[in-house]
Amino acid sequence: MKELTDRQRAIYGYIKDFILSHKYPPTIREIGARFNIKSTNGVRDALKALEIKGYIKKRTNRARGIELPKKVFPSSAHTAHLPVIGSIAAGTPILAQENIEETLTIDQAMLPRNSEIFALRVQGDSMTGDGILSGDIAIIRMQKNAERGQIVAAIIDGDATLKHYHPSENKIELRASNPKYFPITVSEGEDFSIAGILAGVIRKC
Amino acid sequence: MKELTDRQRAIYGYIKDFILSHKYPPTIREIGARFNIKSTNGVRDALKALEIKGYIKKRTNRARGIELPKKVFPSSAHTAHLPVIGSIAAGTPILAQENIEETLTIDQAMLPRNSEIFALRVQGDSMTGDGILSGDIAIIRMQKNAERGQIVAAIIDGDATLKHYHPSENKIELRASNPKYFPITVSEGEDFSIAGILAGVIRKC
DNA sequence: GAAAATACTGAACAAAGGTGCAGGTGTTTT
DNA sequence: AAAACACCTGCACCTTTGTTCAGTATTTTC
Numbered sequence: 357m358k359e360l361t362d363r364q365r366a367i368y369g370y371i372k373d374f375i376l377s378h379k380y381p382p383t384i385r386e387i388g389a390r391f392n393i394k395s396t397n398g399v400r401d402a403l404k405a406l407e408i409k410g411y412i413k414k415r416t417n418r419a420r421g422i423e424l425p426k427k428v429f430p431s432s433a434h435t436a437h438l439p440v441i442g443s444i445a446a447g448t449p450i451l452a453q454e455n456i457e458e459t460l461t462i463d464q465a466m467l468p469r470n471s472e473i474f475a476l477r478v479q480g481d482s483m484t485g486d487g488i489l490s491g492d493i494a495i496i497r498m499q500k501n502a503e504r505g506q507i508v509a510a511i512i513d514g515d516a517t518l519k520h521y522h523p524s525e526n527k528i529e530l531r532a533s534n535p536k537y538f539p540i541t542v543s544e545g546e547d548f549s550i551a552g553i554l555a556g557v558i559r560k561c
Numbered sequence: 562m563k564e565l566t567d568r569q570r571a572i573y574g575y576i577k578d579f580i581l582s583h584k585y586p587p588t589i590r591e592i593g594a595r596f597n598i599k600s601t602n603g604v605r606d607a608l609k610a611l612e613i614k615g616y617i618k619k620r621t622n623r624a625r626g627i628e629l630p631k632k633v634f635p636s637s638a639h640t641a642h643l644p645v646i647g648s649i650a651a652g653t654p655i656l657a658q659e660n661i662e663e664t665l666t667i668d669q670a671m672l673p674r675n676s677e678i679f680a681l682r683v684q685g686d687s688m689t690g691d692g693i694l695s696g697d698i699a700i701i702r703m704q705k706n707a708e709r710g711q712i713v714a715a716i717i718d719g720d721a722t723l724k725h726y727h728p729s730e731n732k733i734e735l736r737a738s739n740p741k742y743f744p745i746t747v748s749e750g751e752d753f754s755i756a757g758i759l760a761g762v763i764r765k766c
Numbered sequence: 767g768a769a770a771a772t773a774c775t776g777a778a779c780a781a782a783g784g785t786g787c788a789g790g791t792g793t794t795t796t
Numbered sequence: 797a798a799a800a801c802a803c804c805t806g807c808a809c810c811t812t813t814g815t816t817c818a819g820t821a822t823t824t825t826c
Contacts, residue, residue, distance in 0.1 A: 363803075364802090375584055379586070380586055393803085398803065398805075420624055466763065484692060487693065558762070599776080602816085622814060
């Protein structure tokens, strides 16, 4: 990649920061205002140079048409944004907007591929035996079924809870890993479903 | 936050995905084209509803003027890349290239500010009492000193280990949180140092 | 059963924002 | 010395894009 002049580097940096913080590119006139360039054409010359040198791309005749090549955002290629669910509002789908507490960005290497993921803030100490503490964020791979013994995010009566899954002939046992809690037994037909299985844990100390 | 109608949710999802993949918001006409809405006003009604319900914001009279609240769209500027240390090669600084196993990208919200960070792959079950299992990645904030009881990454004889820090007058006790391990006692002058204190834990199941 | 909200069509208009042309002044390269 | 480049002014023009007005039909809410 060709060297930039000081002026070009400053303008390029402004564009990059602008897109990162605003989520949309600046207009030619906005760039001009920032650098005291009175004519739109002054900016266009700079953009032309940046495009020739491969730092930006332009969609012609499009408002806010500056694009950066993907490699400028290394993270976006290898990171995933996943919604963190606090509690689940009764009767809503898990990923409904009102359940989303915040969004977390993590490395895709941390996640299983080709699957839908969300994160659940853990409340309570029922799973301390598996190293899952209250306040941890559990990463959940969405799936409707689970195998015996796996840790599942189960929805019971509209509340989400992490437990070991132990199905038997006509009922399902959900076991905590902290011995002070008794297993929960769910009969078929009760308001119960599996939201997904545990794929990871994140804790901020 | 108010419930969305199916139509509104679909349009909202399109806007979100569009911004995520393009780094700029769609125009009213682009949304209309996607949903076969022939009049710009059909889209505007939907956007008006989304704005009233708090899902989007609009910059009036601005091209591509749809914005999402921050929590929906974490900026990729807010991610950090941190080196993951497996074992520590004898006599090398922790962050020496040969110690770095891989690099992890995580949300800066997960990290303490204004401090140097690295990550350590945990070996062994000595800290299970604190929910730290073998294979977990411990996030360490680099600092030379620690307070009594904190979990520190300690370097003893060139090996890194996580333990509770319990200094006394002329020796330092490093305690595991798994009762099957005895405390390690280090006298002053031994080859011992604190690499940092525990700031987080990440586990891939 | 009326009022409000949802979900559009269609047309016209206005502001925002990109493009093109005609220059100008230095500095660097050939 | 000529050519090329970096960096700029000023203005006109035109496309893109947001806004407004008028109207229709259906569903939801009170």
